[in-house]
Amino acid sequence: MTQRTQADRDAITVEIGYALLSGVFVAAVVFGAIAGPGLAFALPPAVEHGLLLAGGAAAAIVFTIRVVTVLWRFARPRAETAGAGAGGPGRDQPSQPGRTSPDS
Template identity: 55%
Template structure:
């Protein structure tokens, strides 16, 4: 997506659609897990009323904040040049990490 103001190719549109879907699904999963971890004890165990209320309210606050933060972080990382990287953290295909003791392919 290097050209601003121009039309996107079909591949760029598809990549953006997939990235948005990934951002939303991973954010929903993370928010559900955090809500369950924070509010779960209040829903499973017989706790004092104040503790139940506090845990459920904390879960209701933390989960949406985490959801929003996850969506924004995934989409900003996608938007940055070189934001899509290989699982090993290498941005260029065929590039090698600069680690002591490793030889480069042309040596």
Template identity: 55%
Template sequence: MTMYGGRRTQAERDAVTVEIGYALVSAAFVAAVVFGVLAGPVLLFELPDSVGTLLERVAIVLVPLVFFLRVATVLYRYRQGAGQPSQPGRTNPDS
């Protein structure tokens, strides 16, 4: 919503939609990487059953946690307004 409680413009609604999509896609990617790191050795190597079971269980617990944490942090940063430069494409004239 705008600062004074008015309705959102179409551009604002589109920006929120894009940000939600980015949060979900990036969270799925990070969760897949975490799962691959933890459960990958079980699939690639012959590990003792206890180690394999432990890695799989840790992955099953950690992956949803990482997913929701990533979504929350991306949407929180968007709400705070961070990440968007005030003048995109501008550089310091001294550089």
């Protein structure tokens, strides 16, 4: 098993923090969108309770999906995320600024 460098550990820590914070934000937006009308308007208690339950369930699901997808994308090897073909986003940078290819 290979040792991780401090930079690798820092990158993992930052990515986990980003996944959690973005998950909380998305969950809060979904909860507010679903449960908000029940809190903002005078609705029957059963409807308010139902909206709160539905909002909480949807927020939990969205939070989980967001965290898993962010961390899964981070865990992919760099070769997959860099672009496969020539001319893709992973190609080498030009040798001089303003040039369109290393040979120009």
